[in-house]
Amino acid sequence: MPTVSRVLNGSKYVAPDLAQRVNEAVQALGYRPNGAARSMRSGRRTLVSVLAGATANYGYARTLQGVETAARRAGMSVSITVVESGEDEHVRAAIDLTLAQPTAGVIVLEFDRAGINAAKALPEGLPVVVAGGGSRRTGQVPAALIDERAAGRQATEYLLHLGHRTVHHIAGPTEGKHSGRTDGWRAALTAAGAPAPQIMRADWDASAGYRWGERIAGMSDVTAVFCANDDIALGLMRALSDRGIDVPRDISVIGFDDQPLVALWRPSLTTVDQDFEDLGARAFGLLSQVIGGEPDAASSVKAPQLVVRESTAPPKG
Template sequence: MAQGTTGATTRSGKQRGTPVIKDVARLAGVSVPTVSRYLNGTARVSDDKRERIAQAIELLGYKPSFVARALANKVMDSVMMLTSLSGYWATTQVSGGVEHGARDKGFLYGVTSLDGVDADEVNNIVSRVLSANPAGVIVNESDEIAIQAMRQIPKDMPMVLIGGSRGDAPYQVIPSERAGGRQVTEHLLGLGHQSVVHVHRAEGPNNNTRTMGWRDAMAAAGIVATEAYQVGPDLNESVELGRRLAASDTITAIFAGNDETAISLIKGLHEGGRKVPEDISVAGYNDQIFAPLWEPALTSYSQNFVELGQEAFDMLYAQIEAKRAGDEMPTPECRVVEGRLVVRDSTAAPRAKA
């Protein structure tokens, strides 16, 4: 490719401030449709032409028009996520991971909340999302409404499900929820506690929940898993439960299904005259930023929700690329994003009885 001035010029020889696709084609010695195919990934372009086009783009400082590409593709360079529990910390972390992946590929990213949507409204919500012509859709499963929304996505639309039971969708990314719940419970039992009380919020309709992991560990230890309490998002409810549990002489360990519930329980236990971990060990889940700063520092299971979102976008992008190139779709798969137990000061061996 001939090297020279880096600015695009008009026929009159005047310098033009913003290069357009015709300038790239002229400098690279290819047609405008070839440049368009290179930018959109809609068909294969030879390695020689790809290199020349890439050099021309860099030399000119060309920035493709998002709208023009969308018109050429008949879909937007964008992805949408449908999710319930949109205000939850875990959901925002997952969303951030999807957004980072989308940004790296030059895609716009939007979130549509299903919070407060009833079954009759789901179809309208999904129709509005699809009317924006996204290149693909991610569904973050947390309840039956999200599952219903997923079922409305056309079969030819690239789609990835985050969460759910393994096999709920051809392309799926799931966190190690059940394995994590089991690991936390095993940690407490391994310290010498004879049983573990579980406190949790409502969980999604799937077989990969933290509560199931708690039951798995208890069953493996030969303990009947009967002491489970469901609480709502109002943390005062968990504080009150902590006060009630403090009155028990037999409880020595609690596994809370998330960190907010854990610290609320600790507050209630303290108000009930019990010390953590001297009297009762408490472990949380999610390992939020405040977990190591709490008093005592909170033992918690660290689940990489950002990676979960990034993996979901990568899986979606592979489908988008295959569809645009006319290739076969990637092999369906279910990826598991593993977490890890972080042991801190809130859990310890039970106090020896006098």
């Protein structure tokens, strides 16, 4: 049995012919070492857990994909547990479920309240890394980040440079002053001396954007809108279109995410490209460092790119 173990784990101190025979037997019997026993005895763990407020939404799914790819290449598996909401009860249930597995470490997607609260509630002493949209790490755990603030500022400045007096903003549901996108939007307005209109709040989906579109259609002072994500922007554009308002001639619209389909829209959407796969890969790399005991696992920040398409133009008149 120790010999089998040595062969399977590639120890060098095994006679070639013995190793050969072991391998044949393993093949013939379809033997697979019991992962639980293996991890218990060796202390080596090969499961990485992702904790997230959702899985199927574009950004979540892509980040998860980035984690999975990086983990697989490193020989590790990834488990996923959804945190249903930011409520204590849901946060605790998700953490309990995750930690019932022999996990090597946890990656938390801090894209929403559920993720933020989960990151806070995780016990000490466990390798943890967060992935999110800040411009610098917030807690004590290392973070892989996308600088939403810079992107929000850039998008807003672009509209201002086109000649718009100000830029309206439809923010996401859980965003307060802590949303990077909203922060960047406000900073750009302040820097330009432009008035800051009331923030419009919406859920992340297109129907929320559509409802705001119905109202914006009746507001004569709106010439440019920066939306917190692409779905909201698309819903908004459809509502405006349904009311005979032309984008971008009457109103310019910018989204956030750069989902694949928004380039096909008519008009195609100007938006901010977030590289979620890269975010997931960076988060995994960081977690590997933490698991490996590297003392100075450094947080990383990347700036997303503004992608200019057809939905933005100078104001008319």
